[in-house]
Structures are given as C-alpha cells and as structure tokens.
Amino acid sequence: MQAVQPKEKPMTMRHSQSIPSRSIRAALLCAVMLTAISGCHKASNPVTPASLGPTTSEAPPAAPTASLVADPLAVDLGQSVVLNWRSTNASSVTIDGIGPVSPNGTQTVSPSTSTNFHLTAKGEGGTTEANVRVTVRIPVAPAPPPDTATTPTTTTTTTTTDMGSEEVFHLNVQDAFFDYDSYELRPDAQAAAIKAAAYLVSHPDVRVVIGGYCDDRGSAEYNLALGENRANAAKTALVTAGVAPARIRVVSFGKEKQFCSDETESCWQQNRRAQFTLDR
Numbered sequence: 001m002q003a004v005q006p007k008e009k010p011m012t013m014r015h016s017q018s019i020p021s022r023s024i025r026a027a028l029l030c031a032v033m034l035t036a037i038s039g040c041h042k043a044s045n046p047v048t049p050a051s052l053g054p055t056t057s058e059a060p061p062a063a064p065t066a067s068l069v070a071d072p073l074a075v076d077l078g079q080s081v082v083l084n085w086r087s088t089n090a091s092s093v094t095i096d097g098i099g100p101v102s103p104n105g106t107q108t109v110s111p112s113t114s115t116n117f118h119l120t121a122k123g124e125g126g127t128t129e130a131n132v133r134v135t136v137r138i139p140v141a142p143a144p145p146p147d148t149a150t151t152p153t154t155t156t157t158t159t160t161t162d163m164g165s166e167e168v169f170h171l172n173v174q175d176a177f178f179d180y181d182s183y184e185l186r187p188d189a190q191a192a193a194i195k196a197a198a199y200l201v202s203h204p205d206v207r208v209v210i211g212g213y214c215d216d217r218g219s220a221e222y223n224l225a226l227g228e229n230r231a232n233a234a235k236t237a238l239v240t241a242g243v244a245p246a247r248i249r250v251v252s253f254g255k256e257k258q259f260c261s262d263e264t265e266s267c268w269q270q271n272r273r274a275q276f277t278l279d280r
Helices: 013-043 152-163 166-172 187-202 220-240 265-271
Strands: 065-071 074-076 081-088 092-095 099-101 105-109 115-123 126-137 208-213 248-254 273-278
Touching: 065 115, 065 126, 081 092, 081 115, 081 126, 166 187, 166 273, 187 220, 208 220, 220 248, 220 273
Parallel strands: 074 126, 208 248
Antiparallel strands: 065 081, 081 105, 092 099, 092 115, 115 126, 208 273
8 A cells, every 4th residue: 555645734824924024033133132232342431531632731820929018117226127928829938137937927127227128939830029128217426525625634634524434334335135045136235235326426535345245054165156246246236326346345255254143034134245344
C-alpha cells in the first residue's frame, strides 16, 4: 500500500503578514537601545567651563591710596604734633623717620626742626606716596644788653655779671630728663633747653658742661654710650637755639655716678638726665 504523504498547509495571508511585523518591532527595539547607549555615553562627558573656550581675564589689582595730615601744621619748639594717616589696598606702609606703621593710625611726634614727613604705601596694585610738612618755630634769643662800661671797675662788674652765679645759672639752665633707654628729648626737656639757650645767649661769656647720666640698669659700657647720646642731644638743642658749639662741652658718666640709689622708678628717673654745670 502506498503511504499517504501529508500535504503542506498553505500559508495564510495573516501568517505572512506577521513576519514583517516582528522585523519592525526588532528594529525599533534596537533603535531604542542604541539611543539609550548613546545618551549614557554623552552623559559621561559633561560640559565644563574649559570646553567653552577662553574666558575674560580678571581685573588688575586696585592701586593703593594714601593720605597724611598733621595737626597742627606749625608749632613752637618743644610742642607736639599728631600725625594721622589713612590708606587702602596697601600691604605695607612706612613713614620716613618713624618706620613701618599700620595701614591706618595716628602718632604723636615732637620735631626739633621743620620737617617734611613722607609716607609710602605699597600694594599689589603699585606704590603711592603722601607728604605733609610741619613747621617748627624756633624762638630768637634776645640780644645781649649793650656794654655801658665806662671805667675799669664797671667793666669788671659787667664781666662778673656775664659769667653769672651758680644760683642764677641753675635757675635758668635746668637739667633735662629722659625716658628709660632713650636719649630723645621729651617735650619738658625741650622747653627747658629753650629757656637755657635764652640765658646762655644773653650771657656770652658763660661756658657749660653737659654730663650724661643713666640709671643703674644695663652694662657699664652700654650706659656710657647712652649717657653720651643724652648729653649730645641736649647740646644739639642748645646749638639749634643759637648757642655757639664751642661754648659747650659734653661728658658721659653712664651709671657710675647716681643721684639716687633706691631701686624705684622715681629714683631711676632722677638718674636719667643731662646735667648742666658752669664750665669755669
């Protein structure tokens, strides 16, 4: 008997249309996956400021500003002046004769001559300067009285008067006192020097010895040098006020001769002085 072969079932129209639909779905799925992969790759490379190209350069540092004033602008010898300064954008500020100072501040000074104070302010933006001049009025000593001597006796009397007595000398020429470890004349010492100079100018035959003294703190060598500086500071004040330098002799005693031996501030102050005596 001949075997019966099964007949192939013919493909229907519906079955034939399902194949393209599956292909389309697969293609769409691949496209979605590629898009997702592409998006993840892009997210790993964010936009940075550097990727946008060069940016505008920063502004240069601001230049410093500075001002310097003095109150008052003119004083008599021995009086004090207050310096007042202000600055901006400055990392360092200095004043000639004073040194480094804070960017803003005040300081009291007692110049012995007319002085031009010069301030320099420096910063990242450059350098700026400021100036102020302080005028110091130095009194003119009175002229000596005219010599009215007509006889040898009168001349001798006039010479004795010019030399002056110890008592009159010390009433008019008083010692100058100093702060600790300093040879700068204080305002009270400058006022005393002015009075002393007026007396010495009116008595041209009087010669003076200025002795520099210190308290007992510090080495003997150091105090000898400090005493000499104190004596010379007093001499300079007299010369500035009109006394001839040849009439003045200076000597330093350091801490060797003490006016007071107590270990107290009031006692140390008595020992820190420039002493004036007649040089006969």
